[in-house]
Amino acid sequence: MKILIIEDEQLLADSIGELLRGKGFDVEIVYDGESGAQYAELGVYDLLILDVMMPKMNGYEVARQVRAKRLGTPILMLTARSGLEDRITGLNAGADYYLTKPFDTRELLACINALLRRQGAQVDEITFGNTSLDLDSAMLVCGENSIRLSAKEFDIMRFLLQAGERNLSKEVILARVWGFDSDAVENHVEVYIGFLRKKLASIGSNIRIAAIRRMGYHLEVQDDD
Known part of the structure; x- marks a missing residue:
């Protein structure tokens, strides 16, 4: 919690x-x-x-x-x-x-x-589209397919899932995941977003991490077609 x-x-x-x-x-x-x-x-x-x-x-x-x-x-x-x-x-x-x-x-x-x-029982997974993030195992799950996330990937994915369609700026993601005292820069966020996009694709997820210039990232569900 x-x-x-x-x-x-x-x-x-x-x-x-x-x-x-x-x-x-x-x-x-x-x-x-x-x-x-x-x-x-x-x-x-x-x-x-x-x-x-x-x-x-x-x-x-x-x-x-x-x-x-x-x-x-x-x-x-x-x-x-x-x-x-x-x-x-x-x-x-x-x-x-x-x-x-x-x-x-x-x-x-x-x-x-x-x-x-x-608020009810503690949530143990977050779902968006056809994909879930298991908060205990850090596994990204889509149907019968799953893949484990690294610590940073997990933090960013959880943050994005909780925000859903709301935009999260790179600055906010940096502060939330790396901390205010970190030497990490916006390029670190871009690299990890790239990792997450590849992992989502690898399990057949219909989640898309969309980027809006100067606004940041949010999630969208892709159409089947």
């Missing part, structure tokens, strides 16, 4: 991240609302943990922007503002639960587990 923490108090954000990683979650952290909205809108997270008072964009605005994109990702708001009107504003903005600071870590974990349970 992937969780995005959007919190400008770095010590608190990092401590929550460490706690959740210890529970087996895949966690990413950003420290301002504007960056948080950009990450959240990728649609690849199972839960957003969102502070209210942040620089650049507050949590209410982030939640509204996420919901405006028709993303149903559960949102857990963390804030020191415990007034009734504040809670109502948060819920109306799109939050699913409103937890006030300071909070007990047991309560935080209980809230997270409750919100994730609403």
Whole structure:
């Protein structure tokens, strides 16, 4: 399960991240609302943990922007503002639960587990067209044919499948797969997209990785003819 923490108090954000990683979650952290909205809108997270008072964009605005994109990702708001009107504003903005600071870590974990349970059982494969990606084995499967992906191929393919027909820029793929601190360049993305296209073709997939100049990549399903 992937969780995005959007919190400008770095010590608190990092401590929550460490706690959740210890529970087996895949966690990413950003420290301002504007960056948080950009990450959240990728649609690849199972839960957003969102502070209210942040620089650049507050949590209410982030939640509204996420919901405006028709993303149903559960949102857990963390804030020191415990007034009734504040809670109502948060819920109306799109939050699913409103937890006030300071909070007990047991309560935080209980809230997270409750919100994730609403999402149903953890997904173990992603399907698009006639092709599925098995998240446990990193196998790309089409009918009776299958092929194993390398770690980077798996990360990019999962990212593309989760985005579906939405464009992902090379910059976003670089940041998400290689990380902000990496020396990788856009050519690395192009090379791995080439690998994935060959592997999709080798198993008879009807998925096409389409490229749009200056926009990035998205998936399409090819017609049988």
